[in-house]
Amino acid sequence: MSKTLIRGAQVLGGDVQDVLIDGETITEVGTGLSAEGATVIEADGQILLPGLVDLHTHLREPGREDSETVLTGTRAAASGGFTAVFAMANTHPVADTAGVVEQVYRLGKESGYCDVQPIGAVTVGLEGKKLAELGAMHDSAAGVTVFSDDGKCVDDAVIMRRALEYVKAFGGVVAQHAQEPRLTEGAQMNEGVVSAELGLGGWPAVAEESIIARDVLLAEHVGSRVHICHLSTAGSVEIVRWAKSRGIDVTAEVTPHHLLLTDELVRSYNPVYKVNPPLRTEKDVLALREALADGTIDIVATDHAPHPHEDKDCEWAAAAMGMVGLETALSVVQQTMVETGLLDWAGVADRMSFAPARIGRATGHGRPVSAGEPANLTLVDPAYRGVVDPADFASRSRNTPYEGRELPGRVTHTFLRGRATVVDGKLA
Secondary structure, three states: OOEEEEEEEEEOOOOEEEEEEEOOEEEEEEOOOOOOOOEEEEOOOOEEEEOEEEEEEOOOOOOOOOOOOHHHHHHHHHHOOEEEEEEOOOOOOOOOOHHHHHHHHHHHHHHOOOEEEEOEOOEHHHOOOOEOOHHHHHHOOOOOOEEOOOOOOOOOHHHHHHHHHHHHOOOOEEEEOOOOOHHHOOOOEEOOHHHHHHOOOEEOHHHHHHHHHHHHHHHHHHOOOEEEOOOOOHHHHHHHHHHHHOOOOEEEEEOHHHHHOOHHHHHHOOHHHOOOOOOOOHHHHHHHHHHHHHOOOOEEOOOEOOOOHHHHOOOHHHOOOOEOOOOOHHHHHHHHHHOOOOOOHHHHHHHHHHHHHHHHOOOOOOOOOOOOOEOOEEEEEEEEEEEOOHHHOOOOOOOOOOOOOEEEEEEEEEEEOOEEEEEOOEEO
């Protein structure tokens, strides 16, 4: 069994301590720990966090291995400091049966870079007409706890109610892609001043907000859990805040790109900025940051959405929606939340590890940095500044909106159950 001593790290951005890893477990946390028999990492000035957990990742396998595979996606995740990711169901075939989720789960086990927890589809084929095999997926080896038709909204209220009732029996959660389909027909970007000037079909905020309002009321009626994927508008924040004040069991996520980027970037017509939900206004961005800071929004989730070059290097209307995000997420959160004073590093640990692990029930992840806990850890150099070069990505895809942009922070080490998956900023 190997030993590693992380010396002089700021644990959750607080006290400077040494952390000793022996095998898969943290065995000691303190000062002046013995380095006998251990590999020593000098972590002066670095922040030690619990391994990050992403509740919203697209790994594309099976079916779209030209975009990403479980192996390349988990390598990207490790590079970004993640030790667990939840893989969305919009694969080919759709992850709507025990067989498909078990395949994804097995591929994750084989990768060795990051734990992969499959998300099961809510409806068969993501078609919104008939519930998928929710119980069978939960009872499978994959132990599915989160269900979502992400990429499509469960817009039928009866189907959504039945799904909430079904998952309640085993403590699962339905993660809703809030997009009223009729209100977004032909939509290309956020509906507002910029869309009017560019002549692009507008995607109104109410298309998101109306579904969230309906679903929090359904969750209250059923007494079940609902999670809102990639919340993007100031109005959505107010609905979730209201629902929580009523005691409704709702959680919500925001993506890094919705914390930083606005619809003004669409003036370039660069399809790298085309995403679902669309980039919104500066007012929305500021409301999302405040909501993440005050806990109305529970977590940051990447919505890592890899696409092959040909699906993005084309005219705006024909381009696929989505951005890669696993390898830049922590840097964007540092810039938008830590450096603005809205969150400290303990808050980052909560929004990117503790809370997503709790929502998804990721056993062994999102745990305190203390003796006896699994050694799922991320070491970050917050003083680093670097220009994003997608050629350096571990992901198979390169569709990042941050190419050429300077971002702060760098993951120097990632540990999955005590084994280094990233060492000195490079994949092990």
